[in-house]
Amino acid sequence: MQVGLIIYGNLNTLSGGYLYDRYLVHYLQNQGDTVTVISQTWPGYGLALAHNFDFKQKRRLKALPLEILLQDELNHPSLFWLNHQLRSTVHYPIVAIVHHLRSSEPYHPRIMRYLYGWIERAYLNSVDGFIFNSRTTQQSVYNTSRSAQEKPHCIVYPGGNAQGEGIADPNYLVERSHQNGPLRILFLGNLIRRKRLDVLLSALMTLPCTTWVLDIVGRTDLEPQTTRAIHAFIHRHNLWPNIRLWGACGNETLRELLTHHQVLAVPSDYEGFGIAYLEAMAYGLVPIATTSGGAVEIISHGQNGFLIPTGHSETLAQVLALLHKQRDILAQMSLAARARYEAFPTWEQSMAKARHFIHTLVTAWAQQA
Template sequence: MHIGLILYGSLDTLSGGYLYDRMLVQALEEAGHRVTLFSLPWRSYPRHLTDNWRPSWRARLLAAPVDLWLQDELNHPSLFWFNRILRTRHPAPIVSIIHHLRSSEAHPRPLSVLYRWIERMYLASVDAFLVNSHTTLATVRGLFAVTQGLEPTRWPAHVAYPAADHLPAQPEINAEAIAARALLTDRLRVLFVGNLIPRKGVHLLLDALARVGEGIELTIVGSLDPHNDYANFLQRKIRTLRLHSQVRFTGRVNETELVSLYRSHHVFAAPSYEGFGIAYLEAQRFGLPVIALTIGAASEVVIDGRTGVLVKPGDSAAIAAAFQRFSSDRNLLLAMGLAARLRYTLHPTWEESMGAAVRWLESTATPIGRAGEPSPGSRG
């Protein structure tokens, strides 16, 4: 089968969503399928909307000799209108790979209304959904709940979880190493890994750190692009709160360096809404309890009170309380660390998860309905 994958920029882009896409492409190619990338340059949201009427882009897709379209949902502004033409003039079914809906984020009301409308238009224009969590699938279906005449369960769907066995972490950490790390009496070391953007909530970690005082360190892993306004804001906040001795920025790191950071820290914290949150699973692989949110898919990865702590959005006081508990009760830290490691071992590997996704795509590509009438049913 010849598959066309539509995305922005390079497949090698550093993010959890692009990692997912790379692992899916690898699994498809290992199964004997051919994958051709159809890439658009990164631009602003309004400029992406104009892609729907760009003649060269439309002509390229309509002439593509592919049997199946895979579209990263991140590209929805470039496809929300043109997909209706693509579906009627090109025989290949369209499957959307959905990691996270833009409309699920907090925006000013006018933008929220616009994003919901455009994203709903896009989702209604595809034939099936490949999603990274049950939370994401429920969010997708929730967009249709207010639209008369559209029954969201008629779109075939498959949940294929991300995994965390891509990191070069041999030998795997064991219970003895987790215990030795947890029972050390030095400062509690908290780790954040992710893009430095407002929705990731790093400022909440700084507020929590300011509440607990000295005795806890925070390492922030993420690109320190000088043009990143949020990264600059965080650095100013550190100066204002006088947290210089407790906070360290690493900038972007390679996989070997990331593994070393996971091994040397006690707790992972990322108080953001996530469609899945691969970093949560990566942290649990190394026996780190996770501090995450009660919303989003964190609850599919983190067991509150057993492998970590789930807090309400914006609640820096609850984050501070979790920091203090882990710092003062090292037996609790150890118990949750061991439970986190066990949780990771029970999770599917990339090979298992993407293998199931490939088999679903193979079985779904042919029977999908066309021209606005998706086949009934849902998998996953």
Template sequence: MRVGLTLYGSLDEQSGGFRYDRKLVEGLRAAGDTVELVELPWRAYHRGLLDNGSRSLRQRLDVAVDVMLQDELAHPSLVRTNRTLSYPIVSVVHHLRASEPRRLTPLYRAVERRYLDTVDAAVCNSQTTESVVTDLGVDRTVVAPPAGDRFDPEISHRDIDERAREDPLRIVFVGNITPRKGLDTLVDGVAAADADIALTVVGSPADGDHVEAVRTNVRERGLSDCVSFAGRLSDDELAATLDASHVLAVPSRYEGFGIVYLEGMSYGLPALASRAGGAGDLVTDGETSALVEPDDPAAIARELERFATDRDRLAAMGRAARDRYEAHPDWAETTARVRRLLADVAGTTGVSA
């Protein structure tokens, strides 16, 4: 097949969504498909909407493909432009703005509904995302979750058991530091917990005001000795940090999937995650994770205290997390699911899994 992929920014960017797109392109090419990239400049939301009257954008999208994949993140620039395109379109949906509790959520929902009305099908990273997409009117979908094999470490149940006995309880947060990721709530939970805890924050300061507010809260609560900001780490540095941790805590206000939980599980780390969004597709409360409501630092404090005081439970959940990681579909299976949908939408034949 001749496949296109339209996205904002560069395929080489480092977030989980871009890694998904990159691995999908690699898989399609390995299967013999040609993939043409259409990389659009990053836009503020209102500026992206103005792109829909752009002749140059229309010309950039005039490519010879059997089917075009579009990263849904670029939907502001495509919501009207799509109606002028001649090829079938499949949207890759990692995360819908309409799913987040924002001031402008009604606007985002209206625009995303109109965008999804222009596509022929959607690739969804979780069953939760698929449910939201179908509610917005798309009836042709496939759930193709990302694999979490970024590190794929060698770690045994015995390693997990031995690490669980070590003090203090080592918590790691991994993600771009934005309000949606819930670092502020996590810090409040650490402050309220009656336990010896060391929290390492890994991630780029994507929202400067939010980062400064969190740092100020850490100082004012006297947490500077137990909360450290590592910034963005190389893969080797992040791997070492995950290997040395006990729990991965990212209590997001919403996640479409949350590949970081799976990457933590590869190291036998139970997840402390929010019930909002797709995390529940991947982690099981009380078995491989502790799920809390968004914006509930008291619940976070209780779960951290349980991890700190019951190390047998911590070890058991770590073993279960590692086992769940090993049972998760790999990129080959994800790519095969997507290729079957693309072939169906494009009307091509002879595509095998």
């Protein structure tokens, strides 16, 4: 197959969505397909709207010998009108890969969420099919666009083995859980407002400093104002002795951190899926997420992790105190987290499902031509 993929920036960008796109590209290429990655610049949301009137891009897409065009839904402001223009000049299906909708992020002002929803609805109406990363994402799309329900789709969960196979030895997981000392907590996510590192820090500042340590892994340059606020909070409350800020880490360092830690705490406002939770569960870390978004499809509250209300630092503090004091519970949930990971498909299995959907759609369009 001749496949195109539109993304912003570099395919190697550090985030769960780009990881998903990267695995899909590699799988398609390994199956003998030709994938052309079309990179758009990200000038900011408002300026990205001008991409819809970039005639050079339209000519380039028209000239490419594609059988299908995939688009990361993140690019919706650059494509919501351009897709309608393409429809009269190209004869291949356009499929959106949807990780989560911008209009689903609750912290935006109401008027901005309305604007994002209007533009995303126009985009969703402009494509011919969808690859969803979760049922939660599927439902958010259907809530935004009624016409989306009538289009071909496929739910393809991310795989859980991005950092290797994790830790399968139950003896190690039990031993790690019972090790003396503070609870070892990992925050794995870029420093952006949606990830709500501030909620985690607010919870930790209420706990005795001898009961916890925190390692923060993720890019710090995406929202400088958020990074500055985090630094100021840590300094103001004298939390630096208990915290290490790593920035973006390579795979080897990340594997070492996942092997060493006991708990993953990422109390995001919203996640379309939450690849970080599944990756951590591969290493037996007990994940703490929120009830908002796709984490509910990964975590069973009180069994293999915890789901807390969005923004509830008090509840988060109670959960962390429980896991520090009750190491038998920590060990039991660590084993359950690993078992939940093992029930998920691998990346190869997931991407095979995506390719089958893509191939089926290409075949159907060829028969209609």
